[in-house]
Amino acid sequence: MDATTPDRAGYTQDFLALPVALPAPAVGSPVRELAYTHFTVLLDPVRRLAQSTGVNIDGELLLDLDRGDDWHLDDRIPENEQTGPDVYAGNDLDRGHLVRRRDPVWGDRATAARANVDTFAYTNAAPQAGEFNQSKELWLGLEDHVLAYAQANRNRISVFTAPVLALNDPLYRGVGIPQAFWKVVAWTTDASGADALRAAAFVLDQSPQLSDIDLNDASAQALIDGSPPPLGPYFSYQVPVDDVASLTGLDFGELIDADVMAPVLAGRADGSPRTGWVRLHTEEDITVEKAPA
DSSP states (O other): OEEOBTTBOOOOTTSSSSOOOOOBOOTTSOOEEEEOSSEEEEEETTTTEEEEEEEEEETTSBOOOOOOOOOBOOTTSOGGGSOOGGGGTTSSEEEEESSOTTTTOBSSHHHHHHHHHHTTBGGGEEEEESOOOHHHHHHHHHHHHHHHHHTTTTSEEEEEEEEOOOTTOOEETTEEOOSEEEEEEEEEEEETTEEEEEEEEEEEEOGGGGTTSOHHHHHHHHHHHOOOOOOOOOEEEEEOHHHHHHHHOOBOGGGTTTBTTOSOOOOOTTOOSSTTOEEESSGGGOOOSOOOO
């Protein structure tokens, strides 16, 4: 299903100097393609959450508009395919934006205002623990950091974000609560007089803090008392794009070869959970330069 409307063309793969396709699931997988202003959501109608989102960001044309808070269902698809307000009522779960509210808010004022409203569609949200900490704040600032780097070139980036939809996600009010989220940022640079694609991938992970918790028991109790399952502190990592592809089953195409972390780093002694994963403590830990082949 392709829910595209004339005034909401969605994510554009030719936005950068080189084409970048929206990461997508395998052909034949159930998906609802929902186009909004400057971004697209690929929704899993069974999990009722996004499998992938893609947004084009023009740093030169960003506008600072009032936030608003008009969360709404998308009337182009059935309500029972969306994670709506009932999941977030009476608990500490946040409606976590996948495409950040400010990212598609650019262009003329009318277009930017429409994009601002579009980001409050429930299809662009996923349940997250409400308490913020330093790691989650860092996660929210990753795109700003990369955009600042890209300003030396064309001031444009494309960003892809979604939850990791795992089979063992704890069930709460009929919805699996994601334990991790991924983000891949793409931009182009002028390398030796020719356009070159660059990509950086990140994972927001809280599973290490859940290793001693029986998520099934927590989920069952949640259904009884209405409280969300206990969630631990957030940890942010920069990871190989190929690892995000493995985690999600999505096709990242040319972004794998454009990865600034390639070749994959050797294992670290600091306890990083997988080979090549780099724990981020501050913005200075983020890699944006292409690693030598």
